[in-house]
Amino acid sequence: MDKKTRNLVLSALFAALTVISLYIASVWPTGLFGLAAFASLFGAAAIIDSGLLSGVYVYIASSIVGLLLLPNKAPSIVYIFMFGYYPVIKSLIERLKSKIAQWTLKLVAFNASLTILWFLFKEMIFNFGNNPPSLVLLYLGGSVVYALFDYGYTKVIWLYINRVSRFINK
Numbered sequence: 001m002d003k004k005t006r007n008l009v010l011s012a013l014f015a016a017l018t019v020i021s022l023y024i025a026s027v028w029p030t031g032l033f034g035l036a037a038f039a040s041l042f043g044a045a046a047i048i049d050s051g052l053l054s055g056v057y058v059y060i061a062s063s064i065v066g067l068l069l070l071p072n073k074a075p076s077i078v079y080i081f082m083f084g085y086y087p088v089i090k091s092l093i094e095r096l097k098s099k100i101a102q103w104t105l106k107l108v109a110f111n112a113s114l115t116i117l118w119f120l121f122k123e124m125i126f127n128f129g130n131n132p133p134s135l136v137l138l139y140l141g142g143s144v145v146y147a148l149f150d151y152g153y154t155k156v157i158w159l160y161i162n163r164v165s166r167f168i169n170k
Contacts, residue, residue, distance in 0.1 A: 010046060010054065019070075022039050022062070026070045026074070033078060039062070041157075042062075044153075045164075046058045047087050052088060055087050078117070081117050086153075089106075093106055111139060
């Protein structure tokens with residue numbers, strides 16, 4: 001199989017798996033953030049197996065299809081604004097040598113995403129008012145959870161590279 005065809009097929013497969021994960025999140029409301037985060041792993045797999053551009057294609061295709069087909073749009077919105085682009089951003093940021101610069105940029109990206117979600121969709125996703133202490137806790141707690149998420153995400157990527165990817169690249 002030609003390399004371009006292979007990359008296209010893998011991107012389509014990973015986009016389909018992403019949409020399936022988002023569909024499960026749309027019918028299982030308690031899994032909103034967790035399944036949206038899980039869905040982003042398919043974009044990371046596309047980047048690992050086919051390159052950065054394939055990860056971008058997976059993000060764009062799954063975002064559009066998710067918004068068009070899912071009965072509940074909240075998982076698609078969380079995926080689009082918080083988790084879907086993350087594999088691409090993570091791949092680009094981790095090319096920097098400085099760990100401080102990496103973490104600074106990752107936290108800036110997370111807090112920017114959280115701010116966009118907050119202002120555009122607070123009634124749909126977040127169920128508490130404009131209470132300033134709650135917002136401070138949301139950002140501080142979110143940053144801590146995000147750091148743990150990034151650590152776990154890195155471990156899952158390592159596992160994928162060492163256990164799964166080698167079979168795909170045969």
